[in-house]
Amino acid sequence: MDLGTRPRSTAALLSGLRAEVEGRQASLVREWATIVEWAGDHVVSGPEGAATITEGYLDTGVPIAGDGAPLVSEFALMELVAVLGRTPDGGKAYVGRVIECAWRLPNVYEAVVAGRLAPWRAERIADLTRGLGAEAAGFVDRQLWNASGVGWAQLERLVAEAVLRYDPDKAETDRAKAADHRHFDISDVDEHGLVHLDGLLDAADGHDLDQAIGRRAEVLGRLGDDSSLDVRRSKAAAELARQDLALDLLVPDPDTGEVVATVPGRKVVLNVHVTDTTLAGRNPVGRWEEGRCPVSTAQIREWLRARHTTIVVRPVVDLADHLPVTAYEIPDRHKTRVALRDHTCRFPHCTRPATRCDIDHAKPHQRGGPTCPCNLVPLCRRHHRAKTHSTWRYDTPMPATYVWTSPTGFRFRVDHRGTHPVHPPDE
Known part of the structure; x- marks a missing residue:
């Protein structure tokens, strides 16, 4: 399509686009610095006259930034928001996020000013930390600054995790309240003879149910059921119910004489990571591998108390170990080490969990690359194909650090801090 412009190479077009993005971000950083200076000039001494968050048509009375940030004048803020060209409520929230970063998340703010962290990412962090206490917000700031x-x-x-660490009593109270809302409901039959299910389960119970239904749906497929996976899963849930009704493990209750059915215990593996400080009671946080989230020690205790639960203690995995094997096939122990080291697909900006990725030999096995964690990289199927069938390439200058080169020469560094552009290609 001829737009009357002189043709340029793809690399030149993308270089120009990158310059526009960087210029826009630099302008936004200057805007942030001006807002911070303005906030310092318009501090009020008490909550009366201070700007607060509005939700819908209601004034919540909650300051626009968290505990420890300055209270700014409500009327002065109206003028600032008008100059920014934002809506009253949206502008108030935006300024609050900038103040939250500047006063309560100093590392995050410094990273924005230095150009290491995009302002929109810092805003998302500020949205989540505004309701935290100072210690918890500081913990998040230290973890996310870059x-x-x-x-x-x-x-x-x-x-x-910050709430679990710095306000464990509140975290446990909130968890207990949320657990009281667990339910499992079945709707009335619709005109097609179907019902809808709606439930809220404990995370481990939900994981058990999902795994059980998934296994049974897979078996149905192998036995010749050509229905879609969704349909097979619905059939599998019904089969689980019928199996429970057909159990012949009947025993009388010793107190009432009532006959009740007993069911097998948990068959699904839940991988929970705890440290020695967690076991000693000094650290209230563990990590649930399958859920990819922090869990309180109180919840871990509940899971371990479940009937027929088998506890297996595995030794700590040393991620620095070099354990090459001669075969091309990758042992499970190597996959575990790679997933624990890298967490996600190592393509720029990809967040697919490493446990759901292919494992790529950085140096191809047929060219002498060892099947060893030091030469293995998690790549999701899409990005594994891109690396194999296109001119995307990566180098590994140090363990767990990858420098990707795009087809037109752009380079990106991927490490535990995320994805960072290295420099534009030569034009």
């Missing part, structure tokens, strides 16, 4: 590639779900998990 993590430009952290996704929304990971941010939420980190905030949940």
